[in-house]
Amino acid sequence: MLTLTLRNLERDGLVSRTVYAEVPPRVECALTDVGKSLIPPALALAGWALEHVPGIEASRAAFAKRT
Incomplete structure (x- = not known):
């Protein structure tokens, strides 16, 4: 559910997501200027x-x- 919510916020331009190809997988999320x-x-x-x-x-x- 959290992943779905974050992806929707990303789609709307409120959050940016950075995915790192690591083990274990890592994703960083940050507010965009619109989100702020x-x-x-x-x-x-x-x-x-x-x-x-x-x-x-x-x-x-x-x-x-x-x-």
């Missing part, structure tokens, strides 16, 4: 999630009581 440009929005989303955890948990508890 996603860091600030991802951090903003994580901050939003942390800020809203109490409200989300309260909504989940209220929903669980109703169902």
Whole structure:
């Protein structure tokens, strides 16, 4: 599953993969410039999630009581 995800990210231009013909096989992955440009929005989303955890948990508890 990890390999599939990394290949999809490579296909989308977010990750570069370097494969080394060694034993055991070795692959290095790195963010491209486009991939690095996603860091600030991802951090903003994580901050939003942390800020809203109490409200989300309260909504989940209220929903669980109703169902």
